[in-house]
Amino acid sequence: MDERYDVVVVGGGAAGLSGALALSRARRTVLVVDAGRPRNAPAGHVHNYLGREGTPPAELLGIGREEVAGYGGEVLAGDVVGAARADGGFRVDLADGRHVHARRLLVTTGLTDELxxxxxxxxxxxxxxxxxxxxxxxxxxxxxxxxxxxxxxxxxxxxxxxxxxxxxxxxxxxxxxxxxxxxxxxxxxxxxxxxxxxxxxxxxxxxxxxxxxxxxxxxxxxxxVAPRFTANSVVLRSLGIEPVEMEMLGSVIGSYIPSEPTGATTVPGVWIAGNVANLQAQVIVSAASGLNAAAQLNADLIAEDTRLAVEAFTGRHDSLATIGPHD
Known part of the structure; x- marks a missing residue:
């Protein structure tokens, strides 16, 4: 498996599927790789999600996957064990030995409740x-x-x-x-x-x-009880992005990955959204952050597409002075 995508989304929860939906609607080639271990699986229902109040978590994710697929996005069941820079983008390594290539990454791996x-x-x-x-x-x-x-x-x-x-x-x-x-x-x-x-x-x-x-x-x-909220950071650590501790009322409550408000990390081309970035985000907040990161990520791809187009366009002409009004 050596498929190439504009964006690989690591994690198929609310944040990941929301981002994948926006990117698929933006006509990007998108692959969501989901390990199938949602944090809220033990809960009976999702709450405070306007329009979806009381929806069982598995049902909400099923709806999201169908919506992503309806716009051409792909969802793959599997674990991502790491990623690395390759060919101007990223090689994404799967647990079964396969790998895919992405121009950009959106990591929405969530957190683990340490009870x-x-x-x-x-x-x-x-x-x-x-x-x-x-x-x-x-x-x-x-x-x-x-x-x-x-x-x-x-x-x-x-x-x-x-x-x-x-x-x-x-x-x-x-x-x-x-x-x-x-x-x-x-x-x-x-x-x-x-x-x-x-x-x-x-x-x-x-x-x-x-x-x-x-x-x-x-x-x-x-x-x-008060769990410790630990960011699922294996993929991000493989790219050199380390989690930091978060404190509340003078005590450490867990770890998260710092990012810009856009979701951009310290590694160009890598965005994050959901609980991996915000330990206190409920499902609707995670979904919103996935949309926000996807829009910013798509803008970055548009900038790269434009730069590459200008380089190719200029290369077809001896100089800009030779370009006519209809070229």
């Missing part, structure tokens, strides 16, 4: 174990919610209190609370439980409570 090492968290992730109130708050409104504390425990407890009056902060490994923080939590009716969390208890496959190191079980219907 706390607590029994029960991974099994319930995306259903009863949550992290984003804007993604899942409505679905657990008025239920008994537990916050497994860390550096952001107080921040999370006060935020989730917007969706339920029954919020408990398990201080777990979080810092000692200040008098002001305890006052804020008490004023909002948030209960504080000291001591480390040992595990999450389940009943019939659903969360039933939080078990403390003492053996006590506090009944809860939903639990909030």
């Amino acid at each position: 706390p090492d607590l029994p029960g968290v991974r099994e319930l992730w995306g259903r009863d174990v949550l992290h984003c109130p804007y993604c899942h708050g409505w679905e657990v409104r008025d239920r008994a919610i537990g916050i497994v504390g860390g550096p952001f425990g107080v921040h999370a407890a006060l935020m989730w209190r917007q969706w339920s009056a029954d919020v408990t902060l398990f201080r777990h490994t979080g810092p000692e609370l200040t008098d002001d923080e305890r006052r804020q939590l008490a004023a909002r009716g948030v209960r504080v439980v000291d001591g480390e969390v040992a595990a999450l208890e389940t009943r019939d496959g659903r969360l039933s409570g939080v078990r403390l190191g003492s053996g006590e079980v506090v009944a809860r219907e939903a639990v909030v």
Whole structure:
């Protein structure tokens, strides 16, 4: 396989498909290579996506692939293991040994949620174990919610209190609370439980409570944790683009790839979009960033096409002075 494309999009989530759609509509030859491991696969539905509220994630991606294909774009299932400069563009290496050539790259590989090492968290992730109130708050409104504390425990407890009056902060490994923080939590009716969390208890496959190191079980219907958000950067690192750490409230929450507002990276010809660049982007934001990067990328290709056309045009004439009005 030695196909040549104007653009290879690495990652077929909302950002990648949105970018591929715009580029295909711009009459570019586009290939999307998708590993088939979307971050939001455990979630039942996509929320806050105007016009697609409540759509299952797999259904949204299926719609996107069909739209890209409808304008001539291609979608290939596979893993990209690296890329390198080649022939004025990029050679994109696939895990099965094949490679394709691209004039430009749009990398939308997303991030990985590194979950706390607590029994029960991974099994319930995306259903009863949550992290984003804007993604899942409505679905657990008025239920008994537990916050497994860390550096952001107080921040999370006060935020989730917007969706339920029954919020408990398990201080777990979080810092000692200040008098002001305890006052804020008490004023909002948030209960504080000291001591480390040992595990999450389940009943019939659903969360039933939080078990403390003492053996006590506090009944809860939903639990909030704070994953570490790590950018999926294998392809970008192969091009010399390194992730950097992101801090919030004085603590590191993960890593991301820095870029210009256009999505352009430090390597000419490589753009990024979605969660690999913005750890806090929800699906609709990722889709918008894919469109933005695609438009900027296409403008760069237009500039190159024009430069090459001028060189070829000039080469067909001895000088610009010989060019007539109809040449």
